[in-house]
Amino acid sequence: MNELLTLTGLGLFSMIAEIFNFRKAIFPVIVLGLLGLLGLCYMDWGSYNSTVTHFSMMKVDNFSIAFTSVLTATALFWFMMSRSFFEDQTSMSDHFSLVLFALTGAFCLTSFTNITMLFLGVEVLSLPVYVLTGSRKRDVASNEASFKYFLMGSFASAVFLFGTAFIYGATGSFNLENIATYLSTQPQLSPLFLVGLLLMLSAMAFKVGAAPFHFWTPDVYEGAPTIVTAFMSTIVKTAAVAAFFRLFYLSFSGIHGEYADIIWAMAALTMVVGNVIAAAQNNVKRILAYSSVGHAGFMLITILVMNDFAAKSLLYYTAAYSAAGIAAFLVLYLVGSANNGETPLNAFDGLVKRNPIMAGTMTMALLSMAGIPPLAGFFAKYFIFVSAVENGYIGLVVIAILSSLVGVYYYFKIIIAMFFGKPDNLPTYFLTPIHRFLLLFVAAIIVLTGLFPDFVMGLMTI
Amino acid sequence: MELIPGISTEHYIFLSVVLFCIGAFGVMYRKNAIIVFMCIELMLNAVNLLLVAFSRQWNGADAQVFVFFVMAVAAAEVAVGLAILMMIYRNTGTTDINVLNKLKG
Numbered sequence: 179m180n181e182l183l184t185l186t187g188l189g190l191f192s193m194i195a196e197i198f199n200f201r202k203a204i205f206p207v208i209v210l211g212l213l214g215l216l217g218l219c220y221m222d223w224g225s226y227n228s229t230v231t232h233f234s235m236m237k238v239d240n241f242s243i244a245f246t247s248v249l250t251a252t253a254l255f256w257f258m259m260s261r262s263f264f265e266d267q268t269s270m271s272d273h274f275s276l277v278l279f280a281l282t283g284a285f286c287l288t289s290f291t292n293i294t295m296l297f298l299g300v301e302v303l304s305l306p307v308y309v310l311t312g313s314r315k316r317d318v319a320s321n322e323a324s325f326k327y328f329l330m331g332s333f334a335s336a337v338f339l340f341g342t343a344f345i346y347g348a349t350g351s352f353n354l355e356n357i358a359t360y361l362s363t364q365p366q367l368s369p370l371f372l373v374g375l376l377l378m379l380s381a382m383a384f385k386v387g388a389a390p391f392h393f394w395t396p397d398v399y400e401g402a403p404t405i406v407t408a409f410m411s412t413i414v415k416t417a418a419v420a421a422f423f424r425l426f427y428l429s430f431s432g433i434h435g436e437y438a439d440i441i442w443a444m445a446a447l448t449m450v451v452g453n454v455i456a457a458a459q460n461n462v463k464r465i466l467a468y469s470s471v472g473h474a475g476f477m478l479i480t481i482l483v484m485n486d487f488a489a490k491s492l493l494y495y496t497a498a499y500s501a502a503g504i505a506a507f508l509v510l511y512l513v514g515s516a517n518n519g520e521t522p523l524n525a526f527d528g529l530v531k532r533n534p535i536m537a538g539t540m541t542m543a544l545l546s547m548a549g550i551p552p553l554a555g556f557f558a559k560y561f562i563f564v565s566a567v568e569n570g571y572i573g574l575v576v577i578a579i580l581s582s583l584v585g586v587y588y589y590f591k592i593i594i595a596m597f598f599g600k601p602d603n604l605p606t607y608f609l610t611p612i613h614r615f616l617l618l619f620v621a622a623i624i625v626l627t628g629l630f631p632d633f634v635m636g637l638m639t640i
Numbered sequence: 641m642e643l644i645p646g647i648s649t650e651h652y653i654f655l656s657v658v659l660f661c662i663g664a665f666g667v668m669y670r671k672n673a674i675i676v677f678m679c680i681e682l683m684l685n686a687v688n689l690l691l692v693a694f695s696r697q698w699n700g701a702d703a704q705v706f707v708f709f710v711m712a713v714a715a716a717e718v719a720v721g722l723a724i725l726m727m728i729y730r731n732t733g734t735t736d737i738n739v740l741n742k743l744k745g
Binding site for chain 1: 649653656660663664667673676680683684686687690691694697698700702703705706709710713716717720721723724725727728731732737740741742743
């Protein structure tokens with residue numbers, strides 16, 4: 179619970195700091211606060227009494243602390259990468275407070291035990307991100323992305339609420355434990371409940387950007403400022419997938435057979451659609467947007483398997499993907515800001531000669547996303563595949579492996595451009611110390627979590 | 641439990657499904673962004689109606705409390721949505737959503 183208060187307090191501080199002329203203090207205070215938050219997570223780890231709930235709304239258990247730690251660490255990196263953008267181009271304090279409030283929502287999404295809290299978490303996470311997406315006010319692409327995201331997001335929220343209402347109608351409760359108890363005592367599920375389940379499933383699929391509800395993702399990711407795209411594809415995605423997993427783990431795991439086929443088909447479709455369309459793109463930002471759709475497909479496999487090992491592998495996958503995402507989007511941002519915001523593939527030509535650190539980290543991040551051993555992304559995929567094979571989803575694993583082979587193709591397209599392209603008339607880059615540190619640090623994380631996967635997996639016990 | 645004699649929970653379910661569908665089709669087929677916002681509101685209010693009807697059926701207050709959350713969030717959503725729409729209107733001079741077709745591929 180202290181985590182929630184810390185985040186809200188930081189958000190409020192950041193919002194009012196400018197009034198009292200503390201503008202210079204905002205960034206250091208946020209960094210210290212997030213480090214403190216990581217410390218709080220460390221202290222709460224395992225010591226929480228998992229039967230204690232906050233008014234039966236939230237329960238801070240190991241699942242929630244583990245995902246909160248990943249989210250906080252990602253947010254820390256994100257603040258380090260985005261400082262210059264917000265200082266130069268927008269008003270810093272309101273944007274930072276919006277991000278911190280979005281993180282508050284993300285925390286609710288990892289620790290809810292009640293559908294009310296899930297709904298509030300989704301909204302508290304989404305509303306600031308709608309605004310952030312449109313933060314380049316004069317840019318029509320940014321406006322369009324913001325409007326599309328808002329429209330699709332509120333449509334999905336309405337569908338989610340409609341599903342919630344039906345589930346309440348069938349079970350008489352919003353509490354996930356009561357719903358699970360109801361399901362275990364009911365020999366025959368009422369049609370009301372099934373309709374509600376289907377609506378909720380589609381709304382959650384929408385929030386994580388899974389096919390066939392992925393159509394908003396590429397447009398929104400492309401139109402938003404690159405810094406905000408990084409936020410959406412790492413923190414928002416991690417929080418949404420964690421919420422999806424937690425909802426189904428806590429309440430619907432008893433009727434796994436009713437929805438397993440739907441999630442199977444959704445995961446397969448998402449992986450294929452995301453990776454195949456990404457291979458046909460020429461804009462690097464759009465490639466990364468479609469690849470993030472593909473990654474959502476891999477994450478959905480854990481929701482299909484739905485056991486403790488799947489939760490661990492989801493944590494590992496989101497951590498590996500967030501680290502690679504931060505690195506890739508930071509390089510994309512630096513390349514784009516020297517090129518009028520455009521990021522075509524040929525802007526990356528010969529990047530290794532122009533700035534070896536950027537090219538090296540980008541290569542590391544892309545190889546990790548593609549799943550090349552021994553980087554983090556390989557083991558992330560490996561653990562998910564192992565858990566799927568153990569539970570008999572061999573067909574799905576075959577589809578997953580084939581689509582990650584397609585992934586290797588388009589990730590290598592960027593890497594080849596960076597190493598073998600001709601850098602004619604393209605600028606060289608000078609990194610600020612904070613960006614250089616961040617690039618090297620994230621590259622080290624990608625390598626180290628790949629070399630010691632057991633360490634990360636051992637951290638998590640539900 | 642019937643609030644009005646002769647009208648059972650099923651009637652409320654049918655009514656809110658119809659309202660929800662009108663809203664959903666409006667979001668998909670109307671071209672004016674303001675009308676689209678109104679349709680989203682209609683969907684949310686269909687949900688509210690359904691929640692209150694079920695709350696009456698189960699004789700519990702928690703769904704009614706949920707309705708307050710939905711109303712608060714809907715207000716916040718409209719505030720953000722109209723701000724985004726203002727931004728678009730300043731840049732393009734129209735609220736027709738067909739002008740928003742720059743991003744594709």
